[in-house]
Amino acid sequence: MIEYLRRHPEKVAGPLVEHIELVLITLAVSLAIASLLTLLAMRSGKVSDVLNNIFSVVYSIPSLALFALLIPVTGLGRTSAIIVLTLYNQYILLKSFTTGLREVDPVICEAAEGIGMTDMQILTKIRIPLARKAIFAGIRLAVVSTIGIGTIAASINAGGLGTLLFEGLRTINTPKILWGSVLSAGLALLLNRVLKMVENRL
Amino acid sequence: MPVIQYIDVCKKFAGSSRYAVDRVSAEIESGEFITILGSSGCGKTTLLKLTNRLYDPDSGKIIVEGEDISNVDPVELRRRLGYVIQQVGLFPHMTIKENITVIPSLMKWDKRRMDERADELLELVGLEPSEFRNRYPHQLSGGQQQRIGLARALVLDPDIMLLDEPFGAIDAITRLNLQNELMRIHGGLGKTFLFVTHDINEAFKLGNRVMVMNEGRLLQFDEPHEIVRHPADAFVQSLIASARSQERFWKGTV
Numbered sequence: 525m526i527e528y529l530r531r532h533p534e535k536v537a538g539p540l541v542e543h544i545e546l547v548l549i550t551l552a553v554s555l556a557i558a559s560l561l562t563l564l565a566m567r568s569g570k571v572s573d574v575l576n577n578i579f580s581v582v583y584s585i586p587s588l589a590l591f592a593l594l595i596p597v598t599g600l601g602r603t604s605a606i607i608v609l610t611l612y613n614q615y616i617l618l619k620s621f622t623t624g625l626r627e628v629d630p631v632i633c634e635a636a637e638g639i640g641m642t643d644m645q646i647l648t649k650i651r652i653p654l655a656r657k658a659i660f661a662g663i664r665l666a667v668v669s670t671i672g673i674g675t676i677a678a679s680i681n682a683g684g685l686g687t688l689l690f691e692g693l694r695t696i697n698t699p700k701i702l703w704g705s706v707l708s709a710g711l712a713l714l715l716n717r718v719l720k721m722v723e724n725r726l
Numbered sequence: 727m728p729v730i731q732y733i734d735v736c737k738k739f740a741g742s743s744r745y746a747v748d749r750v751s752a753e754i755e756s757g758e759f760i761t762i763l764g765s766s767g768c769g770k771t772t773l774l775k776l777t778n779r780l781y782d783p784d785s786g787k788i789i790v791e792g793e794d795i796s797n798v799d800p801v802e803l804r805r806r807l808g809y810v811i812q813q814v815g816l817f818p819h820m821t822i823k824e825n826i827t828v829i830p831s832l833m834k835w836d837k838r839r840m841d842e843r844a845d846e847l848l849e850l851v852g853l854e855p856s857e858f859r860n861r862y863p864h865q866l867s868g869g870q871q872q873r874i875g876l877a878r879a880l881v882l883d884p885d886i887m888l889l890d891e892p893f894g895a896i897d898a899i900t901r902l903n904l905q906n907e908l909m910r911i912h913g914g915l916g917k918t919f920l921f922v923t924h925d926i927n928e929a930f931k932l933g934n935r936v937m938v939m940n941e942g943r944l945l946q947f948d949e950p951h952e953i954v955r956h957p958a959d960a961f962v963q964s965l966i967a968s969a970r971s972q973e974r975f976w977k978g979t980v
Contacts, residue, residue, distance in 0.1 A: 635815025638780060639878060640805035640829055649828070653819045 528699035536688070536703050543684035543711065546602065546677065547670050550609040554666060557610065558617035565622050566647065572622055579615035587612070587673045591680045605682030609673060613666040620665070624658025625651045656726050664719040671712040675704070685711075727792060728753035729886065729918050730777065735786035737772055746772040747783070748942035756885070759912050759919045761933030763926060763965075769942040770922045774888050777920065778807045791885070805829060808879030808887040808917075812894040814871045816863035816878075822848070823859040826877045847877035852907055869900035876908075880915075889921045893928070905932060926969045930954075938962050 529536055565572035582590075587608065594604040628651045636646045652659070678686025685708040692700030730753070737747040747769045754760055762770040775781045776788060779800040788795050795803055816825050824831070826847055827840040835843075845855040851873040863871055872892055879887060889908075893901045909932060912919050923929050929936050930950040938946045938953065938961075946958035957963040 629815075631811070631813040631815045632817060634780070635809075635811055635813075635875075636817070636828075638778060638804060638809035638811065638815075640801050640803075641832070642801050645832055649832075650817060
């Protein structure tokens with residue numbers, strides 16, 4: 525394994541960097557969309573239920589199937605992967621955001637309303653700061669899940685650590701398989717740990 | 727001109743068979759200390775929340791300082807009316823100073839003005855500014871928290887204060903202190919107070935006039951001694967009788 529790394533450092537580092545890129549882009553797009561959807565969901569319980577139902581259905585579709593479904597639409601490559609990963613993240617993020625925001629003590633929100641805060645001010649000054657732990661926990665879960673499902677994105681030529689795994693499996697190259705699995709698992713564990721530490725400080 | 731007018735105000739909640747507030751009409755003059763007395767579910771809190779548009783009436787009108795409040799933006803109205811609730815509802819992630827000046831900071835007051843106002847209000851509610859301004863709500867006792875709730879409600883210097891059982895969850899001794907201080911604050915500021923309570927002694931002690939409510943109706947609205955002398959109906963009579971029997975207990979004649 526070490527031997528393989530010494531001989532082909534670029535074959536390990538390249539996919540790792542690609543993978544991290546994939547996770548970061550997906551996270552940015554996911555957060556932007558989830559924030560908008562959360563705003564919509566906070567306005568009415570009905571919208572919230574509909575969105576939750578839609579994304580729980582999407583979430584239950586196996587990732588390989590969803591990747592395959594998108595190929596005719598957006599083709600092979602990274603864009604399709606980011607779309608699929610973003611769709612999965614919406615379930616995790618929307619659920620944790622709305623639950624966290626709704627669980628803020630209603631007495632506190634009523635006091636905020638009663639002293640003359642607008643709905644938007646109650647959201648940004650009261651609900652979000654008080655729900656920050658739940659919000660951050662949702663982001664952490666989304667990151668870990670993206671790292672995992674992201675390996676399967678290699679099946680549609682999106683690059684990343686999955687390429688090591690798939691190539692290794694095809695050519696029965698044990699060092700490749702090991703590097704693919706160790707790095708993807710390691711990345712997930714490491715980021716989970718780091719984000720958990722940040723979360724506990726909040 | 728009355729500072730608040732209720733004109734035939736009715737409010738029924740979805741899914742309820744009876745009116746929470748039923749044809750209430752009343753006029754409140756500037757500078758009065760009005761207490762609204764009734765048992766839970768009588769509509770007293772609803773009437774208060776109709777006044778700052780946390781609820782809107784099904785019919786009838788509420789006039790505040792000459793304006794029909796249905797035409798006033800709720801946020802603007804609420805900033806003109808101080809609001810204090812029983813559970814206080816301080817913001818746990820903000821310091822005491824930040825709690826008091828949360829609305830001024832949204833209105834972009836400058837920092838010096840906010841600091842001065844916070845200190846001024848802490849002194850008014852009897853808490854040493856240097857000791858309390860940078861603490862967090864959980865470090866305060868229930869009575870101290872409610873003093874902060876009062877300071878927060880006073881920050882924009884509203885002419886009218888709405889107080890919803892502010893001392894309901896506070897022990898008897900602290901409660902007595904707070905009642906006395908509230909009367910002192912009312913006397914010094916010349917504001918109109920609307921104070922909801924289920925405690926007849928509190929209502930009669932604090933209010934220069936008392937609204938007695940039951941099942942959404944305003945049964946009697948008069949000065950305490952007038953209510954005692956001429957109770958409007960059997961309900962008011964029984965209310966006074968129950969307070970009297972308590973009094974006899976303290977005098978040792980029961």
